[in-house]
Amino acid sequence: MTSKYSSEDIAVITYNVVPQSRLMFKYERLGEMAVENRRQYCKSHGYNFIDTVEIPNDRPACWAKIPAILKAFETHQWVLWADSDTLIFDPSRRLEEFLVSDHHLIVQSLDEFFEFIGIAREAGLTRMPINTGVFFIQATDWSRRFLKQAYNQTQFVVNEEVWSGMGEQEAMIEILRTNPADLDRVGYVKSLQNNPKFYKPGDMFVHFYGHNARHHISLTVCEEVLKRWEEANATGAPFPEDLARFHWCCIQNKTTEMPVVHGDLDRYLYSPADIGFDYD
Ligand SMILES: [Mn+2]
Missing domain, CATH: 3.90.550.10 (Spore Coat Polysaccharide Biosynthesis Protein SpsA; Chain A)
Incomplete structure (x- = not known):
């Protein structure tokens, strides 16, 4: 139609x-x-x-x-x-x-x-x-x-x-x-x-929802991940494939010392391997 x-x-x-x-x-x-x-x-x-x-x-x-x-x-x-x-x-x-x-x-x-x-x-x-x-x-x-x-x-x-x-x-x-x-x-x-967990090619938008998730990924790794995604976004290139890890870098607390923790991996249906857990 x-x-x-x-x-x-x-x-x-x-x-x-x-x-x-x-x-x-x-x-x-x-x-x-x-x-x-x-x-x-x-x-x-x-x-x-x-x-x-x-x-x-x-x-x-x-x-x-x-x-x-x-x-x-x-x-x-x-x-x-x-x-x-x-x-x-x-x-x-x-x-x-x-x-x-x-x-x-x-x-x-x-x-x-x-x-x-x-x-x-x-x-x-x-x-x-x-x-x-x-x-x-x-x-x-x-x-x-x-x-x-x-x-x-x-x-x-x-x-x-x-x-x-x-x-x-x-x-x-x-x-x-x-x-x-x-x-x-x-x-x-x-x-x-x-959402990033269920994304399949052809989906128009991906929604990186959530906030104040438990800290798991070091700031050094996050910086590398975020830079790669920002670069793709700025140049109109396809986004990288590590959606879950990018998602976690965006929604996790920056450090373990934050007063508010709003859920861990299970809340977002992730397993440790999804976000490359061994990085931290
Ligand atoms: Mn939202």
């Missing part, structure tokens, strides 16, 4: 904010890569790229995606939101190929993931109807209402870290959970985004 939309109908939004605490490389290095990655992609396909947004002063920076999308709706029929912890692995693909249904919100299907962790699709969707790392949203009345309702879920505003993993994603999920009829508005597509 072909899409009735073209490049000028679509805005792409990715912005990055480096937290002052600098506990991880995630926003200092990966976040900057993501913005550059999107800039190159949008330039080559003619999409409007938005990387500066107004940060609200009453809540963490992650919430700014909502007003930014609403603003982009004034001039675009579709917005692709992509987190600053995502990279495009297949820049030959165009965004229009995902825009072939009448849905208002288009997200990655989580069926494979639910199957892997062994829960039924219905149960999985009740708990986690969407992953907001990468999604399309259409400029409709429903979408505007949905985003405004999510923005009003102030119980999810936690003023600790810039992106603590608690915030606008939970707010959006909460709206869908409490209004199950709204799930009719959601279209599920394949190969829009994947």
